[in-house]
Amino acid sequence: MPATQISSGRQVMLKIVCTRPEYLGGEELDILQFLNDPALRSHPDNPAVELLDVLDLPTLPRGEQLASCFKIIVMPFLREVGFSICGDTRTVLDLMRQSFTAIAFLHSHGICHRDIGRGNFMLSGDTPSCRLHVIDFGQSFRLPISGRALVQSIRGPWIGGQIQVHPESEYERGTLHDPFMAEVYALARMWELLFVKCPYPVQMLINRMKNRNPDARPTLAAALQGLDDAIDVLPPHVLREPQQYVRMAASNRGSQSWSTIWSAGVYYPYLVFFSFCCFLLFSPSWSSAVTRVS
Numbered sequence: 001m002p003a004t005q006i007s008s009g010r011q012v013m014l015k016i017v018c019t020r021p022e023y024l025g026g027e028e029l030d031i032l033q034f035l036n037d038p039a040l041r042s043h044p045d046n047p048a049v050e051l052l053d054v055l056d057l058p059t060l061p062r063g064e065q066l067a068s069c070f071k072i073i074v075m076p077f078l079r080e081v082g083f084s085i086c087g088d089t090r091t092v093l094d095l096m097r098q099s100f101t102a103i104a105f106l107h108s109h110g111i112c113h114r115d116i117g118r119g120n121f122m123l124s125g126d127t128p129s130c131r132l133h134v135i136d137f138g139q140s141f142r143l144p145i146s147g148r149a150l151v152q153s154i155r156g157p158w159i160g161g162q163i164q165v166h167p168e169s170e171y172e173r174g175t176l177h178d179p180f181m182a183e184v185y186a187l188a189r190m191w192e193l194l195f196v197k198c199p200y201p202v203q204m205l206i207n208r209m210k211n212r213n214p215d216a217r218p219t220l221a222a223a224l225q226g227l228d229d230a231i232d233v234l235p236p237h238v239l240r241e242p243q244q245y246v247r248m249a250a251s252n253r254g255s256q257s258w259s260t261i262w263s264a265g266v267y268y269p270y271l272v273f274f275s276f277c278c279f280l281l282f283s284p285s286w287s288s289a290v291t292r293v294s
Contacts, residue, residue, distance in 0.1 A: 002077065005052070011077040012052060017138070020069050025138040029054065029071055031111060032137060040109070047102030047134040049075045049122070078122035078133055089199070090239040093231055096191055096202075098132035100227055103187055104220035106134070112179040114139040116186040117162025118194065141179075163189050167212055181214040184223060199238060201230035 001014040018025040034040070035048035053074040057067040081095065099121060106113055113120070115136055123130045163186040168177050188209035192198070198206065205226045211217050218226060231239075 003074075005074075013075045013077050015073050015075065016057070016070050017073055018069060019071055027141050028137040029073065031140050031142055032073065034109075034142065035111075043105070045101050045105040047098075047105060047132065048137075049078065049133050049135050051075065075135075076124070078124050078135070081118065081121050081123055081132070088239065089234075089241050093199075093202070093227075093239070095132060097224070097227055097231070099187060099191075100220060100224040102132060102134050103183060104224050107180050107183070107220055108145075110143045110145045111137075112141055112143070112183055113137065114141070114179065114183070115162060116183060116190055118190060119162065165189070166210075168214070178214055180219075181217050184209050184217045184220055185211075185214075187220070188223075199230070199234055201233055202227065205230055 003012050003014050005012050017028045020026045032051045036051040055072040057070050059067045120136045122133045122135055125131050165182045165185045168182040188206045192206050
């Protein structure tokens with residue numbers, strides 16, 4: 001939800017997040033606060049959106065317990081990635097490199113995003129010096145770096161939101177898998193869907209990242225080095241070519257996300273949350289809370 005920060009007049013975005021870790025989305029606030037710790041916030045590879053403020057939900061009679069399960073987070077207003085106006089091939093490959101760097105940074109801190117897709121990468125700044133950010137940690141989790149290899153999912157073998165991963169998406173519930181290697185596949189598949197015709201060395205890297213044997217896929221740190229090597233061997237005239245490789249497809253992210261929620265069997269807390277929001281829409285305290293963002 002867009003809003004205006006009264007103290008500065010800047011446009012911001014509001015999002016209601018669940019704070020109960022047993023539910024899908026319950027770790028989002030903790031992960032954002034971790035990534036916005038001063039020790040990490042200043043790191044040049046940190047892709048997380050800036051967390052400007054955390055607000056309590058307005059309470060209603062008999063609604064205190066439900067309101068305590070949610071918070072309102074305040075974030076800067078960012079713009080969508082406009083792949084149709086990227087210019088040349090070099091610019092698109094720079095965005096691809098930024099996405100690799102971003103997810104590699106998350107992985108290095110034990111964070112698996114689990115909802116890789118075009119809709120969750122946003123831009124700040126002006127072209128050509130724009131910065132890529134990662135948003136929507138609603139399906140993410142954070143594991144100790146020393147014990148992050150194999151995870152038995154309690155919600156299904158792989159909840160990837162926008163991208164199907166093979167063979168992980170085919171696993172039965174409770175199957176052990178490496179979610180970080182699944183995310184390598186998801187990121188490669190995202191770019192494969194965006195490119196109509198990908199430069200050959202980059203396509204070869206994508207193919208390695210999509211290996212059906214998860215153990216044979218490179219880590220994202222290794223994939224980032226592979227992307228740099230692929231870019232280095234591209235002739236200058238290829239990098240200067242007007243960008244006509246990126247497929248512009250209508251987004252159906254919303255329907256995919258909701259179908260994932262329903263198929264995962266975790267829709268009940270979202271129905272409760274939706275009902276609570278309906279009450280808030282008719283509460284005078286809701287509008288006053290929005291205007292007090294500062």
